[in-house]
Amino acid sequence: MTVAIDRATGKRSGDRGPRSGLGRRLKNSYQRYWYAYAMITPVILVLGALVLYPLAYGFYLTLTDADSLNSARTIGVNEIEATYKFIGFDNYADILWGETAYDRFWSHFIWTVFWTAACVALHYSLGLGLALLLNQKLRGRTFYRLILILPWAVPTFTTVFGWRFMLADSGLINSGLDFLGLPTPAWLEDTFWQRFAAIMVNTWCGVPFMMLSLLGGLQSIDSTLYEAAEMDGASRWQQFRYVTLPGLRTVSSTVILLGVIWTFNQFAIIFLLFGNTAPDAQILVTWAYQLGFGQQPREFAESAAYGILLLGILIVFTSFYRRWLNRDEQAAI
Amino acid sequence: MSTTTITKSAAADQAAPAPAKARRRGGRGLAGTLTSHGLLVLASLIALFPIVWLVFLSLGPDKDDYLHPGRIWSTMTLDNYSFVLQETNFFDWLKSTLIVSLGTTVIGVMIAATTGYAVSRMRFPGYKKFMWVLLCTQMFPIAVLIVPMYQILSELRLIDTYLGLILVYCSTAVPYCAWLLKGYFDTIPFEIDEAGRVDGLSPFGTFFRLILPLARPGLAVAAFYSFITAFGEVAFATTFLLDDEKYTFAVGLQSFVSEHDAQRNLMAATAVLIAIPVSAFFYLVQKNLVTGLTAGGTKG
Numbered sequence: 001m002t003v004a005i006d007r008a009t010g011k012r013s014g015d016r017g018p019r020s021g022l023g024r025r026l027k028n029s030y031q032r033y034w035y036a037y038a039m040i041t042p043v044i045l046v047l048g049a050l051v052l053y054p055l056a057y058g059f060y061l062t063l064t065d066a067d068s069l070n071s072a073r074t075i076g077v078n079e080i081e082a083t084y085k086f087i088g089f090d091n092y093a094d095i096l097w098g099e100t101a102y103d104r105f106w107s108h109f110i111w112t113v114f115w116t117a118a119c120v121a122l123h124y125s126l127g128l129g130l131a132l133l134l135n136q137k138l139r140g141r142t143f144y145r146l147i148l149i150l151p152w153a154v155p156t157f158t159t160v161f162g163w164r165f166m167l168a169d170s171g172l173i174n175s176g177l178d179f180l181g182l183p184t185p186a187w188l189e190d191t192f193w194q195r196f197a198a199i200m201v202n203t204w205c206g207v208p209f210m211m212l213s214l215l216g217g218l219q220s221i222d223s224t225l226y227e228a229a230e231m232d233g234a235s236r237w238q239q240f241r242y243v244t245l246p247g248l249r250t251v252s253s254t255v256i257l258l259g260v261i262w263t264f265n266q267f268a269i270i271f272l273l274f275g276n277t278a279p280d281a282q283i284l285v286t287w288a289y290q291l292g293f294g295q296q297p298r299e300f301a302e303s304a305a306y307g308i309l310l311l312g313i314l315i316v317f318t319s320f321y322r323r324w325l326n327r328d329e330q331a332a333i
Numbered sequence: 334m335s336t337t338t339i340t341k342s343a344a345a346d347q348a349a350p351a352p353a354k355a356r357r358r359g360g361r362g363l364a365g366t367l368t369s370h371g372l373l374v375l376a377s378l379i380a381l382f383p384i385v386w387l388v389f390l391s392l393g394p395d396k397d398d399y400l401h402p403g404r405i406w407s408t409m410t411l412d413n414y415s416f417v418l419q420e421t422n423f424f425d426w427l428k429s430t431l432i433v434s435l436g437t438t439v440i441g442v443m444i445a446a447t448t449g450y451a452v453s454r455m456r457f458p459g460y461k462k463f464m465w466v467l468l469c470t471q472m473f474p475i476a477v478l479i480v481p482m483y484q485i486l487s488e489l490r491l492i493d494t495y496l497g498l499i500l501v502y503c504s505t506a507v508p509y510c511a512w513l514l515k516g517y518f519d520t521i522p523f524e525i526d527e528a529g530r531v532d533g534l535s536p537f538g539t540f541f542r543l544i545l546p547l548a549r550p551g552l553a554v555a556a557f558y559s560f561i562t563a564f565g566e567v568a569f570a571t572t573f574l575l576d577d578e579k580y581t582f583a584v585g586l587q588s589f590v591s592e593h594d595a596q597r598n599l600m601a602a603t604a605v606l607i608a609i610p611v612s613a614f615f616y617l618v619q620k621n622l623v624t625g626l627t628a629g630g631t632k633g
Contacts, residue, residue, distance in 0.1 A: 029458065035536040039451035040463065042444040043511055050504040051470055051478070058481035071484065130376055133369050146616065147377040153615035154384055155565045157583045158604035161590075162387035165399040165597065172386065172402065204379070212619070261472040268567040272587070288476035293483075293572050300480050307477035314472045 062091050062305040068298035084301070091305040105284075105306075112264065112283040115199065119266075120259045122203045124252075127210025132244075134211070135218045145215075152208035160272040163201045164188070167273075194274060194281035202269050206262075210255055217251035218244070253325050257318065264314060284310055384608070391601035399597055413602035423603065425578045426585040429495065430564060433581055436499040437563040438556045441506030445555065446548075449514025450540050454526060470508040475568045478504060483572065493575040501569050506559040513558060517551025518544065554621045557614075564611070582607050 064084045072082040095105050130148060134141050151159065166172045167187040174184040185193040221244065229239045245252075270278075270286045276294050284306060292303025390398060391413055393405035417423050451457075452464060482501055483492070491497030521544060529539035545552075567583045574580055577588060586607070589600035615622075 033455070033457040036451045036455040036457035039447040039455075039536075039540075043448040043507055046444055046503060046507045047466065047470065050500060050507075051473070054478050054481040054485060054504075057485065058477060061481060061484070072488070130373075133373055136369060138366070138369055138373075141373075144373045144377055148373075148380050149616075149619055150380050150384060150612070153612040153619065154608045155561070155582075155611055157565055157567055157586060158608045159383055159387070161586065161600060161604055162383040162390075165390055165601070166383060166386060168399065170400050172399075204383070208380070265472070265474045267475055268565070268583075271567060271571075285474045285476050288474075289479065289568060292476070292480050300484070303476065304480040307474060307480065310474040311472070311477045314474070315469060318468070318472065 058304045059308060061301050062308055063088055064301050065091075066300040068296070068300065071300060091301050092309070095302065095305055095309070107280070108282060108284050108287050111195065111281075112285075115195070115202075115283055116260055116263045118199050119202050119206065119263045120256060122199070123206040123210045123259055123263075124256060126203065126207045128214050128248075130207070130211045131214040131218055132240075134215055145212075148211060149208045151205050152212075156205055156268050157272060159205065160201060160269055163197075163204075164273060167197055188274065188277070191278070191280040194278045198270055198273060198281055201273060202263065202266060205269065206259065210259065213251055213255045214248060217248045221247035257321055260317070260321075261314060264310075387601050387608075388605050391598065391605045393598055393601075396595065396597050396599075399601075413598050414606065417599055417602045417606065421599070421603070422578055422580070422585065423606070426580050426582050429574075429579050430581040430583075432495050433498050433502070433570075434560045434563040436495065437502040437506050438560045440499065440503050441510045441559040442552055442556050444503075445507050445510035445514055446545065446552065447540065448511040450518050450544060452511070453515045453518035454523070467508045467512050470505065471512065473505070479568060479572060482569070486573065492573055493579060495579070498570060498573055498581075501573065502559075502563045502566065506562065509562070510555040510559055513555045514548070514551055517548055517554070521547055550621060554618065557618050558622065561611070561615070 063086055065087050066082070066084040070082065070084040072080065095101065098104075134145055134148075138144075168174075169186060169188070173187070177184050185196075187193045187197045225243050225247070226239060229243050234242065264283075265285055266283070267285050267289065270281065270283055271289070274281055276290060282290060288303050288306035288310065291299045291306065389402065389405065392409045392411070393399070393402075394408050394410050394412055395404070398405055452460065452467075478501075482504075486492050486497045486501075489497075491500070525543055525547070526539050529543045530536075534542065564581075565583060566581075570581045570584045571587065574584055577585070580588065582603075586600060586603055589596050589603065
């Protein structure tokens with residue numbers, strides 16, 4: 001009865017013990033690990049059938065010129081066979097350096113990167129600020145916390161409509177601005193203000209999660225560290241810089257990574273806020289959706305190619321991010 | 334920081350900042366407290382307002398009342414609510430939403446539990462690659478899978494069926510739950526496994542008899558997470574559901590505005606009806622949610 005139970009907490013390289021000879025390892029491998037493999041089999045099957053197969057199929061589609069006019073489809077009782085053909089990497093070439101590549105891909109790419117950076121920066125800084133406020137001894141802080149979670153607790157697809165009513169041309173926000181004698185931007189029509197509104201709504205939706213995670217992180221910092229810092233005469237800022245921030249490091253790195261992934265892929269907010277009306281405020285995800293399902297004919301191949309490119313961008317980003325974290329950690333020790 | 338620097342700087346600072354320190358010890362002082370309260374009140378208002386506004390608009394009888402909120406005060410009525418509950422597909426949508434979300438939850442948690450345990454306790458060859466795959470599936474933009482899924486489901490004639498949507502959601506829910514549960518299993522002491530094995534249980538026995546009962550809170554968090562993700566999903570539901578009686582709430586709510594004559598008052602009422610039970614439930618579990626998610630991440 002040998003099962004590999006490893007008490008190591010992390011998964012740094014080399015956390016397995018010294019290796020025995022190759023032949024013996026192969027011989028024992030099956031016996032030692034079959035429990036583990038049996039346990040992960042269900043997930044492997046599901047991932048294979050529901051993720052990897054569609055992914056491979058999608059990749060194949062990107063190498064064709066499939067759209068809704070030449071794909072297999074049913075019209076009434078007639079079934080029409082697929083007639084799309086293989087065209088190699090033309091879709092990618094067209095997207096990345098085709099004639100109107102800037103208008104279709106690069107402008108959206110730049111906006112998506114800006115959107116992600118701006119939203120995550122706002123989420124994190126506002127979330128940290130509120131977490132710091134809530135972490136003090138303050139009357140009614142449980143009450144504040146419960147209210148501040150609200151944007152996260154209410155389903156996004158309902159609150160976005162609340163925002164839409166407020167941002168409408170003569171909706172509440174513009175009436176208010178008008179009352180104060182300020183200009184009233186066309187939030188849902190003008191490109192700049194659309195982008196502004198999108199960032200604003202997404203910030204509103206995303207701060208509570210950051211706030212709660214960071215609050216959890218703050219509470220796990222040992223209070224004796226602050227006492228020691230205070231004894232040393234560290235200023236408030238120094239305590240924040242040298243005790244709080246390092247103490248939040250693990251939580252921060254996780255929530256920032258999650259935040260980047262979620263914001264980059266944020267579909268619901270932009271889709272529900274603007275629908276198909278704002279071609280310039282679409283981030284890559286909603287833009288790809290619009291190509292595949294928001295227009296006629298539906299450009300399946302091109303939309304899938306966008307999807308693959310997006311996944312590529314995220315995987316590259318995540319690998320670098322994790323590598324950068326690991327290197328940083330070694331430097332700190 | 335080493336001890337020497339601590340003592341050195343402590344000695345250096347003994348003279349000057351004494352008054353400031355004294356004030357800090359006793360609290361923040363009145364100005365600080367007021368500032369904190371002021372900021373928190375402001376933030377609370379910002380957090381609360383869009384929702385309060387939605388509730389307020391839902392009481393106005395006319396579809397254009399959102400442009401003339403002043404009118405609502407005099408004509409306030411619950412008619413929108415009774416109309417939504419009696420005349421629209423609200424209960425059909427509720428049924429679809431529950432079928433799809435609960436289906437996803439059950440499959441997601443059941444399949445993911447053993448995997449979460451395996452990756453928490455065992456270091457098998459391929460472990461790192463497997464964890465990496467789990468992480469990668471969490472960052473799949475919907476755009477990657479939506480086209481191939483659409484094609485595959487239409488070949489299998491699963492477009493516009495609950496099963497089709499459940500399968501699609503499982504592609505995210507299953508790895509998500511596995512990741513989350515790994516974080517939770519990591520917090521259960523390994524001694525329990527060892528005790529179980531000493532008593533002669535197989536790894537499966539240990540898992541089912543000892544760990545699973547202990548992990549109930551973790552399972553609940555994973556279940557709730559997959560439930561709300563399936564509940565709030567917009568893109569796949571919008572694309573794969575065609576029949577308006579099968580709409581989930583996320584799609585049904587859009588149908589109020591995408592029609593030519595936007596019925597914003599009804600929409601606001603529907604939004605409120607959906608939001609109240611979900612947020613109420615959310616409040617009950619919110620503390621566990623955050624720890625669940627960040628624990629899964631930090632220890633990954």
